[in-house]
Amino acid sequence: MADDDMLRLEAQLCFPLYAAANATIRAYRPILAPLGLTYPQYLVMLVLWEGDGRSVSEIGSSLHLDSGTLTPLLKRLEAAGLVCRRRQVADERVVLVDLTAAGQALREKALAVPKAMAGRLCLDHEQVNRLRDDLRRLVANLDTDAPQD
Amino acid sequence: MADDDMLRLEAQLCFPLYAAANATIRAYRPILAPLGLTYPQYLVMLVLWEGDGRSVSEIGSSLHLDSGTLTPLLKRLEAAGLVCRRRQVADERVVLVDLTAAGQALREKALAVPKAMAGRLCLDHEQVNRLRDDLRRLVANLDTDAPQD
DNA sequence: TCAAATTAAATTGTGCACAATTTATATCAC
């Protein structure tokens, strides 16, 4: 393919990736609205439901997000009464995040979310698995061969 | 799969999609920096390089973005001297976007971008094509079966 | 032991995304 052709929007891989991510987050909005969560907040809650008392940087490395994103997001979750934050006694630099009772309870409502989204995506099992594996490989590649630092 | 298992981050499709989109935009940053463009700005330029004099809503439907996103972005491109905006004489509500000489010229620099990104993605042709097709199908599904409006 | 280097969060500033509203123009119905 000529260089010229590669600049066509249709030829690009990254644009469908960008558009699909936007469309997906958009689709989550009405599904998550009853839980009072945005999609990134839902991701943080998923991490905490697997086990709370984690540090900001542990959450960050799970989700590939930094403190600049997480600090204000966690403050909003705290203001909503879903989590509470405390300094680790052994190392006062570390902030640990716990679920409140309300945060634990919200998990019951969240159980319906994956099925609701699956209904919106309209992909069969094979497509979902293949897409997930391909995307994981892509993330791994981009994480591994670091830019130049 | 039990409902409980579906809440695991590892089981999710949308999280790898979200993470891959973030990682990709991050990878574009150093490649686009010499052109003075962000990734969304680069996408708008791709559309305009395929043909300028398009309306804000035409650009928006190509990229699945609304005027709330595009208006300030186009003002930044205008401030950078890459585009200019004018009201359509036949219908003063419509704003048409043209490339300036600098905007046209920037295309030459942009020709190197797809190859530079391909080097970062580290996927073979088969994977790229499959992923692109799967993502397009996903976007089409999410666009088609509208929420409820 | 104490100054230098390191680390974890928080802060600051920029640029998206998008819902909701507003403004300006155009079209339609009568």
Add this chain to the structure above:
DNA sequence: GTGATATAAATTGTGCACAATTTAATTTGA
């Protein structure tokens, strides 16, 4: 023609993402 409706951008406000810097606590090393 003129009021009602519709349409295109722009505006407003919220919440990410992330680079760069700052603050505070910890570790290291001469």
